[in-house]
Amino acid sequence: MLNFLQKLQQWGRRFSPWKTVGLLLLGGMAIGFGLAIALQTAPALAQGVKALDPVPPEFTLRQQVYVERCGSCHVAIPPALLPRERWEELIQRPEQHFGVNLRQSHGDIRALSNIDIRLMWDYIRATSRNAQIRETLPTQVSSSRFFRALHPKVAESCRTLAGINCPDRITVQTCSVCHPQASDYDYRTLAPGWELGL
Template identity: 30%
Template sequence: MSFFPSRWQRYLLLGLLWLCCSSLGWGLALALELPSLPGPVAQVTLPEALPSPGGIPANARPVDPIPSRYQPGFEAYLETCAGCHIALPPEVLPLESWQQILRRPDKHFGTTIPNLNRLTQLLIWDYVSTFSRPLPPNTPVPLYAEKSRFFKALHPRVDLPSDMTVKSCVACHPNVAQFDFRTLTPEWLDKE
């Protein structure tokens, strides 16, 4: 009896080794996959009437520190959203609102979210789902910031107008264009 396996035994061992490695790789790929968005994903077409995204402000100051793991999602969020409107911090809307917004990018308040492919969608979802929180059961899902209980909780001393506009935000947060919601106008600095 020889210590070395025969030719067919070597091929069998190599085949089993290849099968085990492939299975292990496939299992790891499934385990490490980005979380998927609930519901169907719409195909996105780029409308010509919308401006292109403005890019990430060099001095962006998010509300919470963003770990490097979520930085690509943060950057994708700013690039995608701030090109058309103020990019709100994810904390102001509940998780369910972000689900609805990202689930149907072709129906975003009468327009289509530009430049949103599946990878960008997943990166944004990873970021906003980490920094937002779920609603209690049987609570209506707000799609506008002024209807969000979280937005109202973050503005306890503010008499919010019923119809929020960019001017409503800039009146107290002069640096919203840089995603800086921490800097306030002087009249809010002295109030406790």
């Protein structure tokens, strides 16, 4: 203890009171800044989007572009439903998107630009999951292990419960059967009969 007090006295002789006050202020500001970051509230969703998972503010534009551009042909599915590696294949080859060339306009739907693709890929990469080693990449959403994990009782409920409307085949076109607000990227709102957590 005596050694510590001696060193403290030596330190005090080397620094003027102004330097000490300045260091204390700088240290206090650093601690305050760190606390402000640590106590920051949960990330906000893009305006009007009721996604399953919130995204950080720097991804809201990317999410909006993804929802707008993908949602112009079919519902924009949450990227977490497919492995990141499948998304990478889809994004890298927009000319071969299930038989449609996304680089060309189709009626009212404008072609994807490089900027659209980059923004969409940034969002998808940040919100999708990796495939397992040697996992066969699914070609359809319904064959994805992530889809099956998030919908564990759907097949059984379709067979056993009366009054529940189930599609014959699950595609991105049929998401709205169970998720009536899917076109607004709202997968939390469920159709009647499904709200029991099936």
